Amino acid sequence: MSSSGSLIREARLRAGLSQGDLGQRTGKDRAQIARWERDEVSPPYETVLMLVRACGFDLSSELLPYDESLSERIRDVLPLSPQDRLKRMLQRRAGGGA
């Protein structure tokens, strides 16, 4: 799941709008939109939906099974530094993906 800020930003950029443009479309303050996009403040879900729709998109809200294995896979790699992640990938590549 993306954060509300990244969803708003993605929708706005994909619509080719500036924060000011989106503010004009929705009657929201440009600075407030910037704070939402930076995830400094989380807007209510209804506000996210309104902003996304103002960009010409919709949000799908459905309940899906939570896949715990995704986090497990990532948690093995996350403690490594980017340098070690690169080394690990190259080693796996040389070993045929093991």
Added chain:
Amino acid sequence: MSAREPRPFDPLRILAELERRRVAYVVIGALAGVLHGTDEITDRIDICPQMKEDNLERLQRALEELGGRRGRRKDLVLDEESLLGAPVTAIATDAGEVQIVPQPAGTRGYADVRRGSSREPLGEGVRAPVASVDDLARMMTTLGRRGDEGRLAVLRRLAELERGPGIAR
């Protein structure tokens, strides 16, 4: 080379040359995902370069130094017109393939992707600019390729974990 032997891929050599030539670029694609923590395996580097003429000249010189070849063409010419004529330009080098993506899907190009990027230390003094997880997910979402659902789910979970506790269990 036997059929089982992987193609040569030395990303550090490629990135070191780009850095040495002071090329303005951001690493995107699967390798950027790997550097953030995905468990993919890739044998190429995707980059989004700044499209200014002098930067493309530096990029061309860096790739020439790496033995860069563009298809069957003998000369390697990287100019704005030819690069913008295709979404992706693949350059084979002695250190592996480099894919040049002037405007990654869902973005407005280099300046847009650079904003969220971070410089990551990768060893041998190389600190490469890498696109943010959110921007990588944005590109993948916009591309909407079948079969990318699992990779996108990993990127999104990674973004949650990077943001800290609260959502991911």
